[in-house]
Amino acid sequence: MDRAIVYAGSIPLDTDVLRAGRYVKEGVGRLAEMLFGQGAMAASGLACTPSTTALSVTIGPGSILAPGALDATAIGGAGGGLAADTTAIACQYLNEAAQVVAIPSSGVTCTIYALCGEVDTDGTVLPFYNAADPAQTLAGVSNDGAALPTRRTGTMSFVAATSAPAAPAGGAVVALHTLTVPSEATTLAGVTPEAGQVFWPTIPELATLTLLRAATSPMALMAQSGMIGIPAWASRVELRAIGGGGGGSASNSQSTSGSFSGSGGGAGGDAWGVYAVNPSGADGLQVTVGAGGAQQMTGGTTQVVYQGQTLLQAAGGVPGAFYATQGSAGGIGGAASGGTIWNLTGGYGGDGQCGTATFAGYGGDGPWGGGGRCGADAGMAGTKFGAGGGGAYSIAGSTSAGGVSTGGAGYQGCVLYRFLP
Incomplete structure (x- = not known):
């Protein structure tokens, strides 16, 4: 100087x-x-x-x-x-x-x-x-x-x-x-x-252990709907939303002319991005976590809303369903929107029956796998976030008293988040 x-x-x-x-x-x-x-x-x-x-x-x-x-x-x-x-x-x-x-x-x-x-x-x-x-x-x-x-x-x-x-x-x-x-x-x-x-952020804020731990920590998991508060030092938030998985299809075989192999549900969508936040404001992040779809039901939509605007959302997977007496198509994956890193559509559920041909009606895998396995007289439920449920299969006359073998449920969605300076 x-x-x-x-x-x-x-x-x-x-x-x-x-x-x-x-x-x-x-x-x-x-x-x-x-x-x-x-x-x-x-x-x-x-x-x-x-x-x-x-x-x-x-x-x-x-x-x-x-x-x-x-x-x-x-x-x-x-x-x-x-x-x-x-x-x-x-x-x-x-x-x-x-x-x-x-x-x-x-x-x-x-x-x-x-x-x-x-x-x-x-x-x-x-x-x-x-x-x-x-x-x-x-x-x-x-x-x-x-x-x-x-x-x-x-x-x-x-x-x-x-x-x-x-x-x-x-x-x-x-x-x-x-x-x-x-x-x-x-x-x-x-x-x-x-x-x-x-x-x-000020130098004292940058020097705090809270900020250092938060900036280097893995993303936190939110598996139920609610509000996330914004820490005073944060200026951005990293978010990943996973939609709920779709339910698998049932089977209702009572004779060789009936349907005997159900299809799997699609996986939930996957949106990921980084967004600006204002720690001085009163608003937090409003999280809605999509539920897993029951048998032949669509999974719920997961979304994050901030100051009245939707930042990102991931739709639930579509269920496996019969399009004909002996035709069961796997559900498509849920769509995603709002992500600044990516917007990925969930994976398809496996097809079940197509006329006299049958396929493995497995549920679509979520981001971490977990698609439900097709199962005899009852499809298996999805086991990881966003995964679809498996379809049920049965031979003629083996179904339950109600005449239906139950499809597996999809697994719920989730939100991952991490605040950044």
């Missing part, structure tokens, strides 16, 4: 002090670039509180680190000072008091932008040395009594818009919070802002 040099007995100049300030700003900026990366943006504080009585939000105090210029304009003056230096550097901008920001209208999705720049403030009438009369102090330059700015500060203002505005000269525009405003709304009651990606 550069430092100004002065000497005993030399006459101090205004540029000695101005250069010291510029050197400090550049040194701190280069250090920030080492921590966050060149060109990165980071925000701290700046809480967004929606109004319950108007279409506005209040942005609290805080700071932003964003690219800017060392000095977009000359600093100092009155016969001295430093010329402008537009070298790009990471700059700090402050918001020292809460500001109210109006929302443009209802029925829109808008973003709160911070307009970051530097301004010269704190105007003061300064005393100047009078070379013509050393005993006299001048009030301002040439004794004109005019005030001069005494502080150059990085500051910010805010605007709500549907697209990014132009950046101030030598400054930056930073997207902070996004809000979806319902049509015909007159207030923002019930609206939850979604924080942007500029809100990084």
